[in-house]
Amino acid sequence: MAPDPRTRATAAAILPLVGGAGNVTSVAHCMTRLRLGLRDLSLVQEEALKALPAVLGVVEDDTYQIVLGPGTVARVTPEFEALVASAPGTAADLAAAPRTAGELADRGAAIKAARKARNSTPFKLFLRRIANIFVPLIPALIGCGIIAGLNGLLTNLGRLPAVVPALAAIAAGFMSLIAVFVGYNTAKEFGGTPILGGAVAAIIVFPGIAKITAFGVHLSPGQGGVLGALGAAVLAVYVEKWCRRWVPESLDVLLTPTLTVLVSGLVTIFGLMFVAGEVSAAIGDFANRLLSGGGAAAGFVLGGLFLPLVMLGLHQALIPIHTTLIEQQSYTVLLPILAMAGAGQVGAAAAVYVRLPHNTSIRATIRSALPAGFLGVGEPLIYGVSLPLGRPFITACIGGAFGGGFVGFFSMLGHQVGSTAIGPSGWALFPLLDGNKGVGETIAVYGGGLLVGYVAGFLATYIFGFTQPMLEELSVSPVPAETAPQEPAKV
Template sequence: MTPDKHRATAAAILPLVGGPDNIGSVAHCMTRLRLGLHDRSLVDEAALRAVPGVLGVVEDDATCQIVLGPGAVARVTPAFEALVTEGRTAPPTDPAPAEGRTAASAEPPGVTADELAARGAALRQARKARNATPFKLFLRRIANVFVPLIPALIGCGIIAGLGGLLANLGWVPALVPALAAIGSGFMSLIAVFVGHNTAKEFGGTPVLGGAVAAVVVFPGVAKVEAFGQHLSPGQGGVLGALAAALLAVRVERWCRRRVPQALDVLLTPTLTVLVPGLVTLYGLMTVAGALSTGIGTFADRLLATGGAVAGLVLGGLFLPLVMLGLHQALIPIHTTLIQQSGYTVLLPILAMAGAGQVGAALAVYCRLPHNPSLRATIRSALPAGLLGVGEPLIYGVSLPLGRPFVTACVGGAAGGAFVGLFNQLGVAFGSTAIGPSGWALFPLLKGTSGMAATVAVYAGGLAVGYLTGFAATYFFGFTRRMLTELNAAPAPATPPTTPDQPTEAPALA
């Protein structure tokens, strides 16, 4: 999209989320515009989905998330922020109707894409009600700590991969150290960013959270002895930084309540850094270090000894985990694995769930030739699905239909088993960053058996996921009643009759 189109997309979205005065916060991740709203009842989801460029809408308890896709979201977000700023003092306007929609438009008989979207919205609301538990809300907040780091993880991961490729090929050797420094610099200080974001998310002072977490990566910790051993810089990784910043938030809140106002500017930041810093050095780094090592060892052994079975389970259950909100617990695990070994072995397997979803959607397209509205939804959502953005297909197609969601999981399980099997056979690989999936994951792949083998196995897993998801959905994704209900052809329009133009009798079969 051109800059004018980016601004046009932002301008179309703004009134449909309640206007500038309803916007509390604006942020974005790799694919979604994330809006904190004062009043969620002002959101017109149906009209949002009809905006050109919008691939889907995901609303949870914390934010309204508008799926725009990789690249587009980073360009639409600044335009949206500018429009919000410009419109703060402007008089409110009524949301414009979605392009191409009229009150008098008639729907064809049978189940249309709009009706399936309504089912998807109801399922999302039910999921929100189930997910509003303290534990799942906590996981969501932990995910919010890591989501802003994804662009840097992606960029640095690709740069590090490029440096490794040049080193293996022996090309431009003078450039390899520079690329290594650029690609690794962020990862060496990721604990500081985790601490900063943790304090920000949980209501503390961000810079104090970053200051406490910086202890984890400070080279001087090598001189500190805890539990009879000297500490290592980076010991505990992001888990240690997360725990240290959470403790700093608790200490800061305690100080704000009890320290006299005259001494607050001196004592509160000092105690907020000192107390959690000491606890981090003499406890958290050791405990988090052991936990991080255990996570890495478990992941490696899981795929080395039971790769096919483990891949089948992980690939098959990932979509249900997303529905339950439990997938957010994997984000710190992915980040820990990347920090330890340079890549997460779990993400390529979990990405197979998206492949099963794409295959299932293609089968739905083929099985419902007389449902133009649903086929149009699939056509518009498939490119995003191939790049790993699965929400439009999940909430607009497979989940509302029911059975195709299950058969999509079967496709994900088959693709996961394929990738897991090759991990078990020695072709171990993973992703150097989190966030992308599908075809977008290719530039981030890294393994122990060379790039050619790594790419071939991942591509093979995608193919298996596509084909299995398609076959399972085509043959087992519909009952006869579902096909009758969903595949009803639109009735031809009957012109009005006049006394001079009598109607014809219907032909007998």
């Protein structure tokens, strides 16, 4: 199939605005963002980049992240990689831009200092590694989750009985082996041989594990789940690195993989599986108790704090928890509540739009970003609207808190609302919803939470989102520099 010209055009438009091919050190993507390693961030033309029709926003983190949205990013990334590989452009391509050397140096130094202070803590680096392990699994989780939902719907309706077993196998196949993929990605992320990490993690899901007794109890296939696979693969990496240092080079090809799998495998069977199984069970029990006992209060806190967690990068710590809950219960009860933060963000943006009727710049940003916000892509609204304005970010959190409280209240009444995959939120989460009641009730509770989040975010922002000086300053349309009235010359 020939590449879409629009996709290639988007990639071609982005490349010079990030400093050219010579400024790009790495290219990757997640669900919504093109993630670039750049040599010199001062060469990025950020305003021009944001102005591109396909670009929904930008985020500066350990990589420079360009928000393109789900689907689009998966198509643009290979085109961008091809352009980088084929173009000899250098980071000096934009050096002739109308900026002084002093401005470039100051800006570059400030950006580097800010990034170093914000993103180089050991804890954040660890969370980023966790994210790098699990984020590549999200497309499979989404696909299998939707198929599982379709299978459940057909089962309830009694339709296509011959197809139902096939759909069940397709949906469950990946989840039954997810530990292997986690082990593979973990070893890759921590600097080991990926296939050895996958081989050790595969022990956890091997059916024959049921014949083994550890700590006085029979082990069961899958015990410990993704947490056990994560620990087993990390252990395998350290064993492998030890072997590389001490095993003679002539015997390395035979002894290193053998000792890595053997030592890590024995520790996994007679230690990690039991411990990780207990931790996984505790996570599931805590999540269920939190929502059944805490109800609206727990949902209020979770929904209200999620946007700040995203800002701090701490939301990445929740990825293994979501995956563990999906592995145990077939859905995570935390994600629908946390998704309410996006609803509060949408409501807040709508209020900003209404409160600033004459600010054409901000209103244009909201118009372009709001559709993505409804679909759960919140970065354009966060970084383009609420966070720069300050107070609307706080009121957006309030909207998310009320939406989370609504969903948490129904959890306390026994109506669990869960997601069969991680990644999407907003309206995009509807196909992935599951729970302990009927599909109709689950959708109604989640939809009700979104509505509450929209309304609460709107009202909180409309009433409390602006001070009078802010309104006076922002309630005018920006005047382009070339048309701005000139001050009369003094004589």
